[in-house]
Amino acid sequence: MIYITLKMRQLGTEINKIVKNIYTKKNPVLAELICNWPKIVGEQYSNMSSPIKISKSKFDNKCNHVLYIAVNNSSVSMEMSFKQDIIMERISVYLGHKTIDKIKYKVVNQKILMQEA
Numbered sequence: 001m002i003y004i005t006l007k008m009r010q011l012g013t014e015i016n017k018i019v020k021n022i023y024t025k026k027n028p029v030l031a032e033l034i035c036n037w038p039k040i041v042g043e044q045y046s047n048m049s050s051p052i053k054i055s056k057s058k059f060d061n062k063c064n065h066v067l068y069i070a071v072n073n074s075s076v077s078m079e080m081s082f083k084q085d086i087i088m089e090r091i092s093v094y095l096g097h098k099t100i101d102k103i104k105y106k107v108v109n110q111k112i113l114m115q116e117a
Contacts, residue, residue: 029095037050048076067100081103
C-alpha cells in the first residue's frame with residue numbers, strides 16, 4: 001500500500017512538471033495556477049474546478065486579466081463566485097503580485113473537467 005501511494009505521488013509530480021513545461025511557454029501564470037490549484041482554492045474546490053485560460057480585455061483604457069475556471073456544476077460556480085475575492089487574493093499572494101482582475105466560471109461536463117485537470 002505504501003508503494004502504491006509513493007508511485008501515485010511521483011506520478012502526480014511528473015504530470016505537474018509536464019503541464020508546467022507545456023503551459024510555461026504560452027502562459028506561465030496559467031501554468032502556475034494549474035499546478036498549484038489545490039493549494040490555492042483548497043482540496044474541496046480543486047476536485048470540482050480547474051483553471052482553463054486567462055484572457056486580457058480592455059475596459060476604460062485599462063487592461064484586465066480574466067481567469068476562466070471550469071466547474072462541474074452550477075452550484076459550485078455559485079459557491080466559488082461568493083468566494084471570488086478570497087480566491088483572487090490567494091492567487092495574488094501565491095504569485096507575489098496582483099494578476100487576476102476578474103473570474104468567470106464555465107459549467108462543463110464532469111468528464112471534460114477531469115480531462116482538463
